[in-house]
Amino acid sequence: MNSNTNNKKQNKKVLPLGEDIGGEVLIIGAGLCGSLLALRLAQRGYNVNVYESRSDLRTTDISAGKSINLALSDRGFKALRLAGVEEKARKICIPMYGRLIHDLEGNTFASNYSGREGEYINSISRGELNGLLLTEADLYDNLTIHFNNECTAVDLENNIASFYNHNTKENFKAKADVIFGTDGAGSVLRKSYYLERKFLFSFSQNFLTHGYKELEIPPSKDGNHLISKDHLHIWPRGDYMLIALPNLDGSFTVTLFLSYDEGEYNFNNLTTEKKIREFFQKQFPDALELIPDIASEFSNNPTGALGTVKCSPWYYQHKTLILGDAAHAVVPFYGQGMNASFEDVTVLDGIIDEHNGNWETIFKEYQKTRKEDADAIGDLAEENYFEMRDHVSNPIFKQKRALEVALEKTFPTEYFSKYSMVTFNEDIPYHTAMLKGRAQDKAILNMIADNDIDLTNDLKSILATIKAETKEILDEDKVAGLK
C-alpha cells in the first residue's frame, strides 16, 4: 500500500481484544466519527489505515478548531465508553443544564432540559475531543493515521481509493479489503455512489433557507464567563436566532442563524459595519455588548450552509460503507450530529459482534438496523430549528415545557419528554423516540390549547390523561396507515 505517514508513535498498547484477524481496513477521514471508528476497529484487531485530508489538528494552529463547540450527550458517551475514552472526554466537558432564553428587553428565562437529576448536555470543543481520539489512536500498532492526504475518488468495483498528498503534491492509490467513508457531509465515497451508477442510489440533500456564522463572546479580564456557563443561551427572534455555548477558557462561541436573502436583515445585505451594528442593536442589544469585535468577526468569518443529507444504500457489496455525516448529515438544532455519528460506531460494533468477518452481512444488517434512526434524527433536527427559533417563546410551548419538567421531576421513571428520550436515553432508538415524542407533544399541546389540563388537578391524573391521549394518537395514526 502506497501511503504517506506523518504521525509518530510511542508507547504502543497491547491489543486488548485478542488476535489480529488480518482484515485490512481503510478509513477515509479522521474527524470525530472516523477517529472513533478507527480506534474501535484497531481494538478489535483489524489493521487500520486512516487517510485525512487536513493536517494533524494537534500540531497545527488550534484556533480554527477551537472556536467550534458541540453538544455531547448520552448517546455519544455510550460510544466513547465502548472505546474506553469516556472519562477523558468528560474532563473537557462543560455541563449545560438547560436553555437560557434572552428576550428583546434583555430578560432571561431558564428552561431545564430535564426534570431528572443528572440529565444535562455538555459543551465540548470539537478540536480537543478530536485530538483526544487521535492521541488514543496513536497507541495502537495496528492503526496508522496519514494526514494531509485528500481522497479524490473511490473505484467501487476494485475497492481502490485515490488520494492527493498536500505535502508531496503527489497522487497515489490505496487498496483495502474494506473501505469506510467517514469523510463528512461532502463525502467523496458517497459522491462515487451517486456518480458511478452501479446501483439505484436514493439520495437527498436539503438546505435550509438560513445559513450560520460564528462569533465570539470573549472571557472577562480575569478569565471568567460573562454570562451563565451552565446554560445553552438562545436569543429566539422568529426569523433569526442567536445561540451561545461556553468554552473552557471563559469564552462563548456564538452562532447566528439568519436567512441568506429574505427579510429586512439577511446575510446578503448585512455588508456594512453600520448595518451589522444596527441589526444587533435592534435584535440582540444585550449580546452586542458582549461581542466587541462584531463587525470584523462578521466580515471575516465564513457563512456556513445548513443541510440535511439522507441516502440509501450506505454500502456497496462487502466492500465499502459510509457512516456519520457522510451517510446522514443533520442540521445542528438537536445537538445530536456528533452523538448520532458516534452512535453509528456503537451500532456497527454490536453487529460486528454477531457477524465478524462477514462484511456484506454486517453492512446489510447495519443499514437495516440504523437507517430509520438516522432518518429520524435528521427530521427531528429540522423540526427543532422551528422550535428553537420560534416556539421556545410561544406561551403554549412554554407551558408544555414547564409541565413536562414537573412530570419528569415527580415521576422520574414514568415520564420522558421527546427531548429526554432523544438526548438522555441512549437505549431508546431515535425513531422510537420520534414517534412517541411527537404523539406526546401533540397530546399535551392540544390539551393545553383546549384548556383540558386543570393544573390544580394532581399531576398523577394529568400524567394518566397524557398517556391515554398519546396512546390514542398513536393508535389512530396506525389505523390510518400513517407512521
Added chain:
Amino acid sequence: MNSNTNNKKQNKKVLPLGEDIGGEVLIIGAGLCGSLLALRLAQRGYNVNVYESRSDLRTTDISAGKSINLALSDRGFKALRLAGVEEKARKICIPMYGRLIHDLEGNTFASNYSGREGEYINSISRGELNGLLLTEADLYDNLTIHFNNECTAVDLENNIASFYNHNTKENFKAKADVIFGTDGAGSVLRKSYYLERKFLFSFSQNFLTHGYKELEIPPSKDGNHLISKDHLHIWPRGDYMLIALPNLDGSFTVTLFLSYDEGEYNFNNLTTEKKIREFFQKQFPDALELIPDIASEFSNNPTGALGTVKCSPWYYQHKTLILGDAAHAVVPFYGQGMNASFEDVTVLDGIIDEHNGNWETIFKEYQKTRKEDADAIGDLAEENYFEMRDHVSNPIFKQKRALEVALEKTFPTEYFSKYSMVTFNEDIPYHTAMLKGRAQDKAILNMIADNDIDLTNDLKSILATIKAETKEILDEDKVAGLK
C-alpha cells in the same frame, strides 16, 4: 443559432395572441411537457426552438411508443384546453370509470373512482398524445422542433446549451434568452444545477424497492378487448402488483411491479421461463391466460426503476427553469405524472399573464406557487403505491371506499374524496387536496375501525360526523405545529 432542423412545416397558423414580443426561447426536450410548453409559448408570440434527443416519434417505428399508456384526467385536460387541443386529445381517450380488482381466485370487484356522474380517468397512448402535440406545434412559424439533438450540458452563467446531433455526429451550442428544461427525470439541466454548484441546490432522488416491467394482453381475434375496457385492472398481492390499462386497438398494456431482490419472487431471480410461469401461475393465473408471450416479453422488455425526484430551486436567475419530470418526477401510482407536468404549463402560463417579459419574477412566483403542490403529488403517488398494492384488498379500506362513493353520489356538491380532489378537481391545488384528503381518510378509517359509523344511520348525519372529525384532526395538527 446553430441548429439541425428535421421537421417539415406546412399550413402555418397566424399567431393567435398578437405580436411577436421577441423573446428567444430554447426548450430542451419535446416530450409531453416540452411539446405543450412550446406550443403555448409559441401561441404567446415567443420564438421557440425545441431540441429533442430522439427522432420524431410520428415518423419512426411507432411500436416503442405504442405500448405505453397513461392516465389523463382533469388537470391535464385543463392545460390541453388552454392550448386549444383538448377535443383532439379526447378523441383518443378510453374512459376508465373505476378499478377492477382481481383476487387470487379470479373473482373481480369493481370500485368506482367517484360517486358523481361524468368523473372518470382516461387511458391514452403516450406516443399518440405526444404526436398530436407535435403536429399542432408544426402549425406555428415561430416554433421549430429539432429532432435527434441530445443536450449534453448547460452553461448556466452564459445560457448556452450544448448538444450532440445523432445524425451528423457533430456537437454544437445554442444560446437563448431563456432556456427551459423539460428533459424528464434524468434532466441534463437539473444535473447542471447540481454539478455547477452556483447556489445551494436542495435535491432528492428516491427509488422504491420495486421496479416495473411492461407486458401485453393482445386483442381478441376480432380486435376487441378481452377484459373490461371500462376499468383500470389491478391484481394487488401485497408484495407485488399487476395492473392493466386498455389501448384503442383492443390490447391492454400490463405492468408488473415487483421487488428487485426481496421475497421468493423478484426481478433478480425470475430468470427462466419455468420460474416466470410458476410465478404468474401462482399469483396471477387469470392474467397469465391472457398473456401468450409471457416468457419472451418478460425476458426482452426492460425493467424500469420507480423514482421520485424533488428539488429546489427550479430556476437560475432570469435564465433557466425546469418543469415537469425534470423538476418533480413522481412514481406512477396516482396516475398524475403527466397531469402534473401539464398543470405546470397552466400555472406558469397564468404567471406569465401577470409578469410577461420579467422572467426572474415569473420563475420566482412560479416556484413559490407551484413547489408545495409538486411536492404533494410526489408524496401522494408514493403513498398510493402502498394503497394500490395492499390496501385495496383490506376490508376497512374497502368499506371506506364504498362509503365515500355513496357520499359522493348522495351529496355530489358536498363530499369529495381525496382521490376526487386530486383527480377531478383541477382547481383544488394538490397540497390542499393532500392535507384535507389525508385528514378525511384518517377520520373515516378510524370511525370504521372503532365501529363509530352506524351504516343504518342516515348518510346526512354520517357526513356531518366525518366533517367534524376531519376538522378536529386538521385543528389538532395545526396546534401541534404539524403540517
